Amino acid sequence: METSIVGVGVGITDRFRTVAEEKSTRIENLAPRAQRLDVKVTHRAYHNGGREEETVELTVTGKGPVVRAEATDGDKFVALDLAVDKLAEQLRRAKEKRVDARNHPRGAKFEKGSGALQGIDVQPASVEVLHAVATGEVPIQNSDSEEAEYTPVVIRTKNFDAEWMTVEEAVDRMELVGHDFFLFIDARTDHPSVVYRRKGWDYGVISLTATAPPAQELAS
Template structure:
């Protein structure tokens, strides 16, 4: 298993790199086919965020979907422990899912409703002014990312290009849980429509679909 540790706006000491390798050694017990774990460490300079100034993001690449977990704390060692706990929980879910599929267990249904009803329930504002976003550089390869700003405001938009293979709704729910996001952008395998799966209250989910089918080309999302 390859472990790659990088720092974003910060240096990473050899002591921490060694600690990461020791902590991640047990990952192979839950994911025997893991090939690589990317560890990204970010330092926040804002003093108002001192309690969460160190952020650690773990990305596990193995046979199957990418599994991601991240956490923040006042020191990177504590953030690493929290992130590993989340990663291990998602690895256990993946293992249980494989068992459920062997037993033909059906996952909870997903709530697919008209867009108008979804927007009404979520109290979306239809009259919000359209922000002026600067045009980003072209993204050509999956994994490419770029950050842009909205006019003169301090708001930063990170745009990233992902490869998109058509998948079922069931697979989209699973992969969203593995990366720990509240939403997941995918191409519906049955309809070829660009779709967004998102979490609602409790164990329910919602799906927004566009009425224009597309191919299996890479798509861009904002994360």
């Protein structure tokens, strides 16, 4: 497996490179089909309080979905250990799910009568969640502004190509990248949808249904 290590705002020492390459062996053992491991180390310094931290991002690519994990600490070696542990756990869980799928074939089934999804632990979003999304009640921190007021939620802007898949496949992809949500196009309905983590192995799903505006609104 090829390993690439880059630093953003920080130099990569020979010692860190050696340690990272040694730990890549653990990843390769868990993901034998992986072809490349990208290690990105980002240094951030905060003027308020003089705090500094290192973020290590790991990305595994090869035959199959991309797998990602990241961790932050004041010491980049500690951040590397934490990120490797997260990535290893995601790979282990994905392997267990593949084995379970072979032994117990499963699949999401849509019940037209009740509108429920059978065969997967997914629940519709609650009224409170839908209201929060609709009214924009989500704190946003502009990471480019050093003077921005602190908020525990940081929203990054990223663009991805649309992917059509089932809800079950979206849940699996969410687990592989280690996120709490995953955006996709539902192959069953062609609606933009999001699966998100609830408690344990319980998940939720939010779908958008768009209707064309009246002709008079388009004319105006």
